[in-house]
Amino acid sequence: MTEPLLKMRGVKIEGRSDETWNPIINGVDLTLARGEVLGLIGESGAGKSTLGLAAMGYTRDGVRISDGTIEFDGIDLLTASAAVKRELLGKRIAYVAQSAAASFNPAHRLIDQHVEGPSQHGVMSRAESEADGMELYRKLRLPNPDEIGFRYPHQVSGGQLQRAMTAMAMSCRPDLIVFDEPTTALDVTTQIEVLSAIRDIVDQFGTAAIYITHDLAVVAQMADRIKVLLKGDEVETADTRTMLDAPTQEYTKSLWAVRSFERPAKPAIATGAVPVISVQNVDASYGSTPVLHDVSFDMHEGRTVAVVGESGSGKSTTARCITGLLPPKSGQILLDGEALPASYKKRSKDQLRQVQMIYQMADTALNPRMSIGQIIARPVQFYLGLTGAAKRKRVDQLLEQIELEPSEYYNRLPSELSGGQKQRVGIARALAAEPKFIICDEVTSALDQLVAEGILRLLAKLQDDLSLSYMFITHDLATVRAIADEVVVMKDGRVVEQGPKVDMFTPPHHAYTDLLLSSVPEMDPDWLTNLLKERGVDNVGDAAVDKM
Amino acid sequence: MILWIAAVLVGMGALAWVFRFAGQAATGNVPKFRDMPFGVAYGYILAVLVVGWLIWAYFQGRSSDPAIANKFFFLRIGIEGFIIFAIAAWLFRLAGRRVGTAWSRKMFRAMPLTAAFGVMIILIYAILAIFAGLLAPYGQEQIIPGVAANITPGGDPALGGNPDFPLGTDQIGRDILSRLIYGAQNTVGIAFATTLLAFFLGGTFGFLAATFGGWLDQVLSRMVDVLMAIPSLIFALLLMTIASVWAPRLGIPLTVFMVIIIAVIDSTRVFRLSRAVGQNIVVMDYIEAAKLRGEGFGYIIFKEILPNATAPLLAEFGLRFCFVFLTIAALSFLGVGIQPPLADWGTMVRDLSGFVNYAQFAPMAATAPLLAAGAIALLTVAVNFVVDWMLHKSSGLKE
Numbered sequence: 001m002t003e004p005l006l007k008m009r010g011v012k013i014e015g016r017s018d019e020t021w022n023p024i025i026n027g028v029d030l031t032l033a034r035g036e037v038l039g040l041i042g043e044s045g046a047g048k049s050t051l052g053l054a055a056m057g058y059t060r061d062g063v064r065i066s067d068g069t070i071e072f073d074g075i076d077l078l079t080a081s082a083a084v085k086r087e088l089l090g091k092r093i094a095y096v097a098q099s100a101a102a103s104f105n106p107a108h109r110l111i112d113q114h115v116e117g118p119s120q121h122g123v124m125s126r127a128e129s130e131a132d133g134m135e136l137y138r139k140l141r142l143p144n145p146d147e148i149g150f151r152y153p154h155q156v157s158g159g160q161l162q163r164a165m166t167a168m169a170m171s172c173r174p175d176l177i178v179f180d181e182p183t184t185a186l187d188v189t190t191q192i193e194v195l196s197a198i199r200d201i202v203d204q205f206g207t208a209a210i211y212i213t214h215d216l217a218v219v220a221q222m223a224d225r226i227k228v229l230l231k232g233d234e235v236e237t238a239d240t241r242t243m244l245d246a247p248t249q250e251y252t253k254s255l256w257a258v259r260s261f262e263r264p265a266k267p268a269i270a271t272g273a274v275p276v277i278s279v280q281n282v283d284a285s286y287g288s289t290p291v292l293h294d295v296s297f298d299m300h301e302g303r304t305v306a307v308v309g310e311s312g313s314g315k316s317t318t319a320r321c322i323t324g325l326l327p328p329k330s331g332q333i334l335l336d337g338e339a340l341p342a343s344y345k346k347r348s349k350d351q352l353r354q355v356q357m358i359y360q361m362a363d364t365a366l367n368p369r370m371s372i373g374q375i376i377a378r379p380v381q382f383y384l385g386l387t388g389a390a391k392r393k394r395v396d397q398l399l400e401q402i403e404l405e406p407s408e409y410y411n412r413l414p415s416e417l418s419g420g421q422k423q424r425v426g427i428a429r430a431l432a433a434e435p436k437f438i439i440c441d442e443v444t445s446a447l448d449q450l451v452a453e454g455i456l457r458l459l460a461k462l463q464d465d466l467s468l469s470y471m472f473i474t475h476d477l478a479t480v481r482a483i484a485d486e487v488v489v490m491k492d493g494r495v496v497e498q499g500p501k502v503d504m505f506t507p508p509h510h511a512y513t514d515l516l517l518s519s520v521p522e523m524d525p526d527w528l529t530n531l532l533k534e535r536g537v538d539n540v541g542d543a544a545v546d547k548m
Numbered sequence: 549m550i551l552w553i554a555a556v557l558v559g560m561g562a563l564a565w566v567f568r569f570a571g572q573a574a575t576g577n578v579p580k581f582r583d584m585p586f587g588v589a590y591g592y593i594l595a596v597l598v599v600g601w602l603i604w605a606y607f608q609g610r611s612s613d614p615a616i617a618n619k620f621f622f623l624r625i626g627i628e629g630f631i632i633f634a635i636a637a638w639l640f641r642l643a644g645r646r647v648g649t650a651w652s653r654k655m656f657r658a659m660p661l662t663a664a665f666g667v668m669i670i671l672i673y674a675i676l677a678i679f680a681g682l683l684a685p686y687g688q689e690q691i692i693p694g695v696a697a698n699i700t701p702g703g704d705p706a707l708g709g710n711p712d713f714p715l716g717t718d719q720i721g722r723d724i725l726s727r728l729i730y731g732a733q734n735t736v737g738i739a740f741a742t743t744l745l746a747f748f749l750g751g752t753f754g755f756l757a758a759t760f761g762g763w764l765d766q767v768l769s770r771m772v773d774v775l776m777a778i779p780s781l782i783f784a785l786l787l788m789t790i791a792s793v794w795a796p797r798l799g800i801p802l803t804v805f806m807v808i809i810i811a812v813i814d815s816t817r818v819f820r821l822s823r824a825v826g827q828n829i830v831v832m833d834y835i836e837a838a839k840l841r842g843e844g845f846g847y848i849i850f851k852e853i854l855p856n857a858t859a860p861l862l863a864e865f866g867l868r869f870c871f872v873f874l875t876i877a878a879l880s881f882l883g884v885g886i887q888p889p890l891a892d893w894g895t896m897v898r899d900l901s902g903f904v905n906y907a908q909f910a911p912m913a914a915t916a917p918l919l920a921a922g923a924i925a926l927l928t929v930a931v932n933f934v935v936d937w938m939l940h941k942s943s944g945l946k947e
Binding site: 079081083323324325344347355356359365369382 | 837851
């Protein structure tokens, strides 16, 4: 075996906060052979991205590599001069960022940004690299590869942009590409296109890659080897198959077990039961653009209805109609069999109390200037009129329900909480109103799998204790499998299929449901290969959609 | 001349190259010198030259030959003032770290020197303004009998000064020190009241426009656009001229009109800012949650929006205060602001402005109008230092 391409030994990285240096990575070794793909997984805050950037000899501002060596093809990146690094980065080491939309310069066309690397490094002339760019676009299965480069970043979709970025990283035929969660922000159906495109091109050019993600199923498709990180320490490293079949460490096993959470099926709904919330023939539009067409479904007491679909399918808009933020053009919303006024402004305090909402981004859903206690206490006081000691007692009770220690968390600000804890506070705020019905809008999509599972378990427990009804908006079918009783599938503002979960997950499906279901990555490393074979390798997602 | 400048620039370029090369050779190629871009090396050379020139000029200013010393007089005062203030601020911060409550000691420990300077200056001004009657040796309108007019500051009889009047007297024989102290009361007090009023008006309407949106936003914003289209100083002048006719008829002091006029004109800027800031906050999910809870507008504005808007509003307050202050000084300078015989810094600059012409040969005499101007400048800088620091703290920025 020849020398490895990348060799990191005992790398320690520190970040500066509050005037002191705190460790982010405590001595991690990493070896990467030529043409090998290494998956780097862990929760957020585990130091995946920091380590990935360090592999390029780069650190973010306020971060320093304090110890260890990083050797790329025999060149010590830590002592290399700026000129040497400039020569390496972009040419021999490339980087694909998580958010392609934020990483492209919106003022230049894609191809202009694509040719910058090769012409800057003197690899190709501008014309050559333009032609090469189109070739790469074709290899990455972008539509209209000869023209798409002449568009501006806002004129192509997120998945296409992510592929254009991969093409850009490939432009100099680097030896190493660092992928930093390239598909995290994408829909399941788009994710597949990007994954298969990336996998093929990395394969074709024999490029080594570090693939950073928190999605195990994704990494299983992409990587030859997997390295698990926890709080800056390496947990274990092994071949993908070995790792999936026989993880040795407790932590890895717990990561693997996340997807096993599933609630037992509930008995069928009694005929004639009055639904808590009934959406009836709702049409809605933003301005003159229609978004919802004749949407109807019921939600019953103590049950969870999962509403699934891609972004733009009208899931969140339906929620806005139910809460009254967007009065429907026609149709109505019934609460316990009685029609709710269309606009929230016209609803009574009690009607408002019964319908609560938990938001996707806990960061923007909690006022950053209020303490946790204040945030939860407000609905307690507002709806139930409790004050003083009684209010405090109720807030403590709610904090206990969401499994946060009241004495410790009452006076904290949202910024002093982790993502999962913030989401719990969001749940407590909704619970404080003592509602019958809670809308959960993608509540777990911004969270790591372990944390998300905790939230799902909590929601399930609360439902059993308080017989709440949930409307669970999500695009993640694993979540649906875990928590839903009934499923509503939406596409382009219409309900395409609805029914009990068991029926939804057993064929035959509506073509679109089928596409959604089959696009959820599985832990099997051969899953993507098999799926592509099944669908016929060409442009997977689009082809399936077109068939409908 | 151009050739000469070009020669210096090229010479500096060569020096920068030599400097970097020497650095590389002397330190065995440490990354700092190895990766230093040419521009940075050039910057070092430039900085060294400028500091060198300042030191040279400072000693020119201390020369015994008055012809040379006078040329560099103000530069010398500036450098001395800078050093003295820096030391004073450092001592002030040191004192703040030793005495006071645990809270204030902790605050002083985390305080940068600039902020300490700002706090110190504001404290001094506040004390002067509050206790003006006790601190000032003479009255603000008192023409001291038997004392010459236009005594030069400095108290050196050889240069036309008088030790009894360390800052000299003005053109009708009033003590400038006393008038400066009273000026703090008048100018700063009125500016503070005006800024508060401007923020009350602009902030309230701005947040209302942001939360309600729709026609209310349109009406308010277009009105503000109209007001902002008129150059503010000219507009203020015009309104003040009208007010000066009304004031005696209505029996209301002109100062009240001035406060209202400047406040209204400045509130348009505050309106724009608070509306923009408010609009960014209104789209947050927690505002939506509050709306869905059925909260009223009062709660949403004061409990949900305002706490999140304090940082930019505070920064604007510091800036706005300085602008208001300068507007008052400018109006007084033009003769429609604070009326004599009340002491006001703007008026003092105007009244003594003729002396600036003596700067070449009698710098002490030229200092007279600059004292009030310096008082304005010092406060402006101090307020901005403090605001910067507060912003830095509240934004939670690191480094």
